[in-house]
Amino acid sequence: MTKIIWMSDPHFQTKGTIAGLDPRARLAAAIEHANAHHSDADFVILSGDLVGDDIEGDYTALAEYLGRSELPIHPMMGNNDNRDGFRLRLALPADTMPGFIQFARHTADGIVVCLDTHKVGSHAGQFCDARRDWLDELLRTYSGKDAYIFMHHPAFALGLPKQDEIMLEEGDAFLNLICGHPNVKHLFMGHVHRPTCGTMRGIPFATLGALSFQAPAPRPSWDWDSFKPAREAPQYGVLEISNGNATLQYTQFCDFAFGMDG
Numbered sequence: 001m002t003k004i005i006w007m008s009d010p011h012f013q014t015k016g017t018i019a020g021l022d023p024r025a026r027l028a029a030a031i032e033h034a035n036a037h038h039s040d041a042d043f044v045i046l047s048g049d050l051v052g053d054d055i056e057g058d059y060t061a062l063a064e065y066l067g068r069s070e071l072p073i074h075p076m077m078g079n080n081d082n083r084d085g086f087r088l089r090l091a092l093p094a095d096t097m098p099g100f101i102q103f104a105r106h107t108a109d110g111i112v113v114c115l116d117t118h119k120v121g122s123h124a125g126q127f128c129d130a131r132r133d134w135l136d137e138l139l140r141t142y143s144g145k146d147a148y149i150f151m152h153h154p155a156f157a158l159g160l161p162k163q164d165e166i167m168l169e170e171g172d173a174f175l176n177l178i179c180g181h182p183n184v185k186h187l188f189m190g191h192v193h194r195p196t197c198g199t200m201r202g203i204p205f206a207t208l209g210a211l212s213f214q215a216p217a218p219r220p221s222w223d224w225d226s227f228k229p230a231r232e233a234p235q236y237g238v239l240e241i242s243n244g245n246a247t248l249q250y251t252q253f254c255d256f257a258f259g260m261d262g
């Protein structure tokens with residue numbers, strides 16, 4: 001059995017709060033909770049939007065927080081990340097693709113692939129020819145093993161109107177690629193700060209609430225000017241894979257008001 005703790009969107013910053021919520025306290029609580037309850041997990045995946053605006057300071061302090069985890073943590077790129085800052089402060093697996101922060105972990109139950117969908121200067125995502133070629137080659141090389149793919153940006157619209165505007169730009173090309181590899185068993189995507197699940201072209205997918213703040217449901221409608229985080233608790237995912245079957249438990253590690261100003 002392979003057990004993976006999936007966390008996303010900590011939006012870590014060394015100072016201050018986001019909409020009154022403290023991202024440091026929430027990241028620390030998530031790590032502490034996983035240490036206490038999931039010491040049997042293989043590793044943690046942190047699927048992007050690691051930091052805020054202070055690239056050097058935030059990554060330096062983030063590395064210290066991640067060091068509190070008793071499980072190995074594999075951070076990934078999100079739209080709010082910076083590859084140079086990331087590489088300077090966070091350890092990368094030896095097989096990381098040159099030029100982009102994407103890599104694979106090999107487990108007893110298949111390969112776990114962590115993609116880099118960052119587009120410089122944009123909140124939307126990008127998955128260029130070079131990254132697609134790398135993934136195509138990896139999936140072909142390990143065609144006899146199940147593949148579980150983690151990525152920050154969803155590759156298709158989820159019915160979340162504001163988030164759908166900043167999804168992956170080359171979504172169709174990505175889906176065409178993975179549909180050519182029947183060993184792809186599941187997609188796991190961050191970015192939207194909400195739990196959703198379903199299938200796309202027959203491939204199951206899931207998204208996850210953020211460690212930091214939660215996006216509202218699509219109704220009643222909202223826009224970025226009226227945006228207020230949903231009064232929902234943060235969460236992480238506990239993914240267990242065994243004999244070709246995967247289950248994901250959405251897990252609350254603190255309540256909505258935890259780390260709130262005042």
Ligand SMILES: [Fe+2]
Nearest residue numbers: 009049191193
């Ligand atoms: Fe985010």
